[in-house]
Amino acid sequence: xxxxxxxxxxxxxxxxxxxxxxxxxxxxxxxxxxxxxxxxxxxxxxxxxxxxxxxxxxxxxxxxxxxxxxxxxxxxxxxxxxxxxxxxxxxxxxxxxxxxxxxxxxxxxxxxxxxxxxxxxxxxxxxxxxxxxxxxxxxxxxxxxxxxxxxxxxxxxxxxxxxxxxxxxxxxxxxxxxxxxxxxxxxxxxxxxxxxxxxxxxxxxxxxxxxxxxxxxxxxxxxxxxxxxxxxxxxxxxxxxxxxxxxxxxxxxxxxxxxxxxxxxxxxxxxxxxxxxxxxxxxxxxxxxxxxxxxxxxxxxxxxxxxxxxxxxxxxxxxxxxxxxxxxxxxxxxxxxxxxxxxxxxxxxxxxxxxxxxxxxxxxxxx
Amino acid sequence: xxxxxxxxxxxxxxxxxxxxxxxxxxxxxxxxxxxxxxxxxxxxxxxxxxxxxxxxxxxxxxxxxxxxxxxxxxxxxxxxxxxxxxxxxxxxxxxxxxxxxxxxxxxxxxxxxxxxxxxxxxxxxxxxxxxxxxxxxxxxxxxxxxxxxxxxxxxxxxxxxxxxxxxxxxxxxxxxxxxxxxxxxxxxxxxxxxxxxxxxxxxxxxxxxxxxxxxxxxxxxxxxxxxxxxxxxxxxxxxxxxxxxxxxxxxxxxxxxxxxxxxxxxxxxxxxxxxxxxxxxxxxxxxxxxxxxxxxxxxxxxxxxxxxxxxxxxxxxxxxxxxxxxxxxxxxxxxxxxxxxxxxxxxxxxxxxxxxxxxxxxxxxxx
DNA sequence: AAACTCCCCGGAAACGTTTACAGCTATCGG
DNA sequence: CCGATAGCTGTAAACGTTTCCGGGGAGTTT
Numbered sequence: 001x002x003x004x005x006x007x008x009x010x011x012x013x014x015x016x017x018x019x020x021x022x023x024x025x026x027x028x029x030x031x032x033x034x035x036x037x038x039x040x041x042x043x044x045x046x047x048x049x050x051x052x053x054x055x056x057x058x059x060x061x062x063x064x065x066x067x068x069x070x071x072x073x074x075x076x077x078x079x080x081x082x083x084x085x086x087x088x089x090x091x092x093x094x095x096x097x098x099x100x101x102x103x104x105x106x107x108x109x110x111x112x113x114x115x116x117x118x119x120x121x122x123x124x125x126x127x128x129x130x131x132x133x134x135x136x137x138x139x140x141x142x143x144x145x146x147x148x149x150x151x152x153x154x155x156x157x158x159x160x161x162x163x164x165x166x167x168x169x170x171x172x173x174x175x176x177x178x179x180x181x182x183x184x185x186x187x188x189x190x191x192x193x194x195x196x197x198x199x200x201x202x203x204x205x206x207x208x209x210x211x212x213x214x215x216x217x218x219x220x221x222x223x224x225x226x227x228x229x230x231x232x233x234x235x236x237x238x239x240x241x242x243x244x245x246x247x248x249x250x251x252x253x254x255x256x257x258x259x260x261x262x263x264x265x266x267x268x269x270x271x272x273x274x275x276x277x278x279x280x281x282x283x284x285x286x287x288x289x290x291x292x293x294x295x296x297x298x299x300x301x302x303x304x305x306x307x308x309x310x311x312x313x314x315x316x317x318x319x320x321x322x323x324x325x326x327x328x329x330x331x332x333x334x335x336x337x338x339x340x341x342x343x344x345x346x347x348x349x350x351x352x353x354x355x356x357x358x359x360x361x362x363x364x365x366x367x
Numbered sequence: 368x369x370x371x372x373x374x375x376x377x378x379x380x381x382x383x384x385x386x387x388x389x390x391x392x393x394x395x396x397x398x399x400x401x402x403x404x405x406x407x408x409x410x411x412x413x414x415x416x417x418x419x420x421x422x423x424x425x426x427x428x429x430x431x432x433x434x435x436x437x438x439x440x441x442x443x444x445x446x447x448x449x450x451x452x453x454x455x456x457x458x459x460x461x462x463x464x465x466x467x468x469x470x471x472x473x474x475x476x477x478x479x480x481x482x483x484x485x486x487x488x489x490x491x492x493x494x495x496x497x498x499x500x501x502x503x504x505x506x507x508x509x510x511x512x513x514x515x516x517x518x519x520x521x522x523x524x525x526x527x528x529x530x531x532x533x534x535x536x537x538x539x540x541x542x543x544x545x546x547x548x549x550x551x552x553x554x555x556x557x558x559x560x561x562x563x564x565x566x567x568x569x570x571x572x573x574x575x576x577x578x579x580x581x582x583x584x585x586x587x588x589x590x591x592x593x594x595x596x597x598x599x600x601x602x603x604x605x606x607x608x609x610x611x612x613x614x615x616x617x618x619x620x621x622x623x624x625x626x627x628x629x630x631x632x633x634x635x636x637x638x639x640x641x642x643x644x645x646x647x648x649x650x651x652x653x654x655x656x657x658x659x660x661x662x663x664x665x666x667x668x669x670x671x672x673x674x675x676x677x678x679x680x681x682x683x684x685x686x687x688x689x690x691x692x693x694x695x696x697x698x699x700x701x702x703x704x705x706x707x708x709x710x711x712x713x714x715x716x717x718x719x720x721x722x723x724x725x726x727x728x729x730x731x732x733x734x
Numbered sequence: 735a736a737a738c739t740c741c742c743c744g745g746a747a748a749c750g751t752t753t754a755c756a757g758c759t760a761t762c763g764g
Numbered sequence: 765c766c767g768a769t770a771g772c773t774g775t776a777a778a779c780g781t782t783t784c785c786g787g788g789g790a791g792t793t794t
Contacts, residue, residue: 013516015749015750015751016750016751016752017750025773025774026773026774026775027750027751027752027774027775028752028753028773028774028775028776029772029773029774031751031752031753032752032753032772032773035752038771038772038773039772039773040771040772040773043772043773055514057487057491057516058491058750058751059432059491059492059749059750059751060488060491060492060493060751061428061431061432061437061492061493061749061750061751062432062492062749062750062751062752062779063750063751063752064428064751064779065426065428065429065432065749065750065751065752065778065779065780065781066750066751066752066753066778066779067751067752067779068779070428070493071488072493074471080447080453080456080472081450081453081457081653083448086447086448089447089474090448090474093474093476102473102485102488102489103473103474104441104471104472104473105447105471105472105473105474106469106470106471106472107456107457107460107470107472109460118469120424121427121438121469122469124424124425124426124427125426125427125428125429125780126427126428126437126439126493147422147424149380149424232653232657260657261657263659264657264659267659268659286448286599290599290627290628290631292630292631292634292635292659382779382780382781383780383781383782384780392743392744393743393744393745394744394745394780394781394782395743395744395745395746395782395783396742396743396744398781398782398783399742399743399782399783402782405741405742405743406742406743407741407742407743410742410743425780425781426779426780426781427781428779428780428781429749429779429780429781429782430780430781430782431749431781432748432749432750432751432779432780432781432782433748433749433780433781433782433783434749434781434782435749735794736793736794737792737793737794738791738792738793738794739790739791739792739793740789740790740791740792741788741789741790741791742787742788742789742790743786743787743788743789744785744786744787744788745784745785745786745787746783746784746785747782747783747784747785748781748782748783748784749780749781749782750779751778751779752777752778752779753776753777753778754775754776754777754778755774755775755776755777756773756774756775757772757773757774757775758771758772758773758774759770759771759772759773760769760770760771760772761768761769761770761771762767762768762769762770763766763767763768763769764765764766764767764768
């Protein structure tokens, strides 16, 4: 009398003890059968039966405590409403799923405390690894990354000496590609609608823009630079402010959401795109192809970066002793109607790309 | 000699035992201090010091095993690229965060086995509760929902008698609102671009469309109905097929992604929106406001549904004995430029809404 | 000064699982 | 016919944490 251990926990859910007792075997045997390793035919039958009768479902937490793994990978991004992260997520998900794990996504909403808290919390073993793509990096942040208990891979720029697996692109060069293209097609008064300068991508793109103009010997006109958030509404508002005081013949936008906002502002202000103003976005997301006219955009290889980050993470999970690695994905420009060279045709409002095809990804010319 | 328990696990991470030994106290005292309950000033100092020295970070899995809760809530949606889910997620995240928990998102990609597997896996205690928004519901699925070990709330239509907390809308009525509006503004050849009919929303919207036409005494023309996926590219392709064989004066689309695809197809085919063809989407996402002209859309109260679902879930987590509840959020129509009544003006291509404001959400007329 | 209260501390159990180990039975080969 | 072997089984330890409980010391009250 007086069993050593309660068989039915307070919430009534059966445990392996319940099953074992019901089947008349030890918990070890029950566990073995439930995991499909060993057991005589008779035992297997009894345990299976008992498990089915009580509706046994294993407690994943307990299992993880024992096995030291959860089979979950987390992805933390700033804004899940930004299609670039959706593309990245899809690429990661494919890799993660092929390793038999599952991907969970967390939106930090740009609140940096939120992201640090997530790191501190989730990384404490709830997941086997994390991929994070921070847009602001503080020292505190970096510290949390470095001594995370689980492997972490960062997508995005990071201090040069941080001992963290890292996949990046060169968005300075990306902006340069856009400027080169616009200059080559005759534009001279090139505006720039950027995201916040205190973010890593915002700062890099600003530097890239200034450097590119200088390289072409075009003087910098502060009136042609505007800053907002990396979002649609902010991009539109920023472009309205810019148009109220200057007359650009081209606009480079720091991402596609901003570019869509800019397109809206331009059309509402009566400018024709690309005849009056050429427009180039950045990230080359599906959104760029959804617009009319379709937007030129600088691809930063987001899907590729996601894929590589996932691979790095899986490798590190397999072998924690690997040295920190860094990979780089080059940007490339995809030219579409929004920045097509304006030809003699007076009003080719439907763009020069001809009738849209059903394979949008095949449209555009990679430069 | 021969300690009862290893202090340093193989992976070298310190545990509460490490800290306790170093501080010269019992693990019970160490745990108490680390949780901020009790402890003499001296003990507190010693433990804090020891913890800092070894870089102790608690193992969340072990803690959860003991406390029977993880503080995590999962949201499973079909397609995270659909902005409607982004809006829903934001609303849920706000409620969840205010309860001190964290939200994790999982994209099922519409693969139903994926969703069932997720339920079976995540729900086994990795999270304290789940919100799922399935678009296809099978019996197997339903069974997995019903006997989930953790509370589940479903957003979307569900069998009438399923004993599961449920927040729904009336998308049949939503389609009716769109049709009523179009008929009232003089449209008669109204087309419909739907998602797959074997999905719950697809079927409901199809039924709603047919019923609405019948109510207005408009005969059904099968040529004006087309079906694709609930996505941009599919919506565009479906609209191209429809335009190749029929000449609608209005289009109702089963969601905003499809509507954007339709807009693209219409413009590419040389139709003016709204003069030649009026366009109404569904879900009233940010995407509808990002288009030019801005799209009319039927709001299905996604943010509100998300908010309510999260509240239901938190209540159920607090009290598992509650009876299953069902809530309903009414649809409403938001009229914007894409379906504005065509007035005597010959080519008001910029729409009738006047210059865009910086508060897009204040635009449009709710009907 | 005795009794009582309060607080702090350490031992041990508990959360639910997997698994090393050892003992047992049955089978097989010599 | 007996010893070796293989396969199965049960006991118990382990994963890392929280918490119940009882013992003990210090301070307060009568």
